[in-house]
Amino acid sequence: MRHWLWLPAYLLMLSFLMYALVSAESGEGGAASEMSLAEERTSLYMAYETPSVPWHLLAAVDRYERNIQRLRNDLEEVEGLVSFRFPEAFWAGAPNPEAGDSDPAAIEFFDGRGMDGNGDGKADPNDAEDILFTLAAALGEHGGDEDAHRLALWGFYGSEEAVGQVMTISELFRQFGTIELDEYVFPLPKTHHYTYKGTWGAKRGWGGRRMHEGTDLFASYGVPVRSVTYGVVEVKGWNEFGGWRIGIRDAHNVYHYFAHLAYFEKGIEQGQIVEPGTVVGYVGSSGYGKEGTAGKFPPHLHYGMYKFDGRSEWAFDPYPSLRRWEQEGK
Structure with a gap:
């Protein structure tokens, strides 16, 4: 019977010990684990x-x-x-025989630029x-x-x-004020009717033989067109193929192209910063001719995505991204 009397106290002591262990672990690594x-x-x-x-x-x-x-x-x-x-020659100095040199004195001797930033006595590249x-x-x-x-x-x-x-x-x-700019939205509001399918690579004849570099989203005239991401308006104006169009550059080296607009949202200008959901224009049928040409095809938004790799910029199929953003927005 005396064993049963000690059991509650034993369980209480065990609980306290487990709490102390968990608290100690949180104190040692909790801050790092909570920081993304x-x-x-x-x-x-x-x-x-x-x-x-x-x-x-x-x-x-x-x-x-x-x-x-x-x-x-x-x-x-x-x-x-x-x-x-940094390039090895920049860091250690071009004539330095030790490409990965971390000795500040040697780096300085060979006119390298590498520096000791944390005071540990090394300029580690x-x-x-x-x-x-x-x-x-x-x-x-x-x-x-x-x-x-x-x-x-x-x-x-x-x-x-x-x-x-x-x-x-x-x-x-x-x-x-942050580097976390990974939110995306669908370019057309879901409160409006629209249809689209994968049209990447389809043939286009106007203006010479070329392939379709994007996805067409068909909707009525005047449906708002939204920026899909955080970005800077890099281009705004007329293009004989895309008509009234806007190009937005994001933080991942991606250029987002919105074409065939009826008109632009008031106040949207080149160089302006936008965020997901910012209205930049409205669905139209402009393009395929001199400035002001419209009506040569049904109203729709042509949406394209282009990636810059440090050497060149190339188009890739935006359809998978559109499907994902549409589903995530439900």
């Missing part, structure tokens, strides 16, 4: 921003590198907090903190305004397209 990878990256970018180089520009360079690494076979896809890597510290110094060497940043980025990439992509990503991160 995006939050860890953002925290790191912010730690290494300077008066000349804001965190969102560091984040944009890193995101751009991550974007193109996923697309190209000639680039290693770097895992971890920071994907950006694979250390996230050393990379961001060096990147901030390189991006700020010409000054802290947009022209200075563009000049520094040109030194990295030698491409106006690449520079433009990075600056677009930076502006989006700055505007929304």
Whole structure:
């Protein structure tokens, strides 16, 4: 009987011990487990921003590198907090016989640019903190305004397209205060009737033989057309094929193309930042002729997606994305 008397106390002590163990584990790793990878990256970018180089520009360079690494076979896809890597000659110095040199004195001797960002006595070309510290110094060497940043980025990439992509990503991160811009919506409101099917690769005859680079969504005149993502309006105006059209660039090197509009939403201008659901125009039948031509086909939205890989831009089938966004919006 005395054993039964001790049982409640024993169970209470066991519960307390388990609680203490769980609390200790949470105290050791809880903060890290609660912080998402995006939050860890953002925290790191912010730690290494300077008066000349804001965190969102560091984040944009890193995101751009991550974007193109996923697309190209000639680039290693770097895992971890920071994907950006400097060329070996830049980091260690062109005449340095030790390509992966992490000795700050040797790097300086060979006119390398790699720097020790965390004070551990090494300028490690694979250390996230050393990379961001060096990147901030390189991006700020010409000054802290947009022209200075563009000049520094040109030194990295030698491409106006690449520079433009990075600056677009930076502006989006700055505007929304986060690198988590992965929300998408269907381009047409579900309160309106519409139909569509996969039309990728279909033949087109007007203006010469070509293939259809997108998906046609048929709807009535005047149905609102919405931005599917966070982005910057890169193009707005007339195109003889697409009629009144808008192009929006997002933070993943994707260009979203909306064509055959009847007219644009009032106030939408080139360079403007939009978010998922922002109305940019209205379904029409413009195109296939000189400016103002309309009515040569039934009203519909032509929606296309183009990816930039650091060298060229190419179209890919948007139909699977449209189906997913439509289903997720139910």
